[in-house]
Amino acid sequence: MRLSPRHIFPFALLAASITWIFTIETLPPLEPLVEEVIEPLPPPQPVAPFIYEFPVTLSLCPKLDVANAPLADTALHIIGYTATLTINDVTLARAPVETACVSSGFGSRNGQVHTGIDLYSLEPVDIYAAADGTIREAEYRYDFGNMLVIDHGNGVFTRYAHLDSFSGLKVGETVQSGQIVGVMGNSAGYLIPRHLHYEILTGEWGAQAASFALTPVDALAIPPID
Numbered sequence: 001m002r003l004s005p006r007h008i009f010p011f012a013l014l015a016a017s018i019t020w021i022f023t024i025e026t027l028p029p030l031e032p033l034v035e036e037v038i039e040p041l042p043p044p045q046p047v048a049p050f051i052y053e054f055p056v057t058l059s060l061c062p063k064l065d066v067a068n069a070p071l072a073d074t075a076l077h078i079i080g081y082t083a084t085l086t087i088n089d090v091t092l093a094r095a096p097v098e099t100a101c102v103s104s105g106f107g108s109r110n111g112q113v114h115t116g117i118d119l120y121s122l123e124p125v126d127i128y129a130a131a132d133g134t135i136r137e138a139e140y141r142y143d144f145g146n147m148l149v150i151d152h153g154n155g156v157f158t159r160y161a162h163l164d165s166f167s168g169l170k171v172g173e174t175v176q177s178g179q180i181v182g183v184m185g186n187s188a189g190y191l192i193p194r195h196l197h198y199e200i201l202t203g204e205w206g207a208q209a210a211s212f213a214l215t216p217v218d219a220l221a222i223p224p225i226d
Contacts, residue, residue: 101120117219136157157211160182201217
């Protein structure tokens with residue numbers, strides 16, 4: 001009697017099942033599960049402030065009668081200008097601004113002493129810390145508008161006047177050289193063009209007069225001051 005595939009199939013399926021059972025019994029035991037150790041993510045790092053590299057050239061403002069103007073060539077580039085100078089082992093930027101021209105120098109002006117340099121720009125450009133330091137003053141004055149003073153150590157300070165803003169900086173905060181500290185403005189109590197009044201100051205901080213007890217230094221004095 002010849003069996004048809006329909007009759008053989010159940011027996012083949014049973015044989016395959018028995019073979020599979022014996023195969024499972026002979027398999028090696030499974031390794032115990034090991035709990036996966038997940039390393040914690042590192043803490044988020046603070047965003048580093050943008051650091052600006054100060055330009056190696058600076059020009060007098062064209063079509064302006066620049067008081068106390070330093071020597072310049074026919075293209076109005078200041079002769080002998082360097083991006084920085086060093087005082088009391090502190091290296092400072094001569095013109096800590098994104099872009100500008102000199103609209104007034106250091107010295108006698110209109111019967112008074114202009115104790116800094118004026119850096120002019122038609123647009124509200126960024127102002128930078130002239131060197132590493134700590135904010136000593138951040139306040140509004142009628143004559144200087146929004147005014148910031150940075151202590152760079154070794155009796156060296158810088159003042160930034162007429163700022164449009166302080167970039168959120170407060171007294172006691174530290175800043176890095178080239179870090180944005182404000183925006184050029186015209187925030188004094190009287191009408192003036194937009195500009196940065198920039199001073200380099202040396203000496204001992206006054207108990208009463210604070211930064212106004214310090215001695216101003218010409219930032220554009222050539223050669224560099226040691």
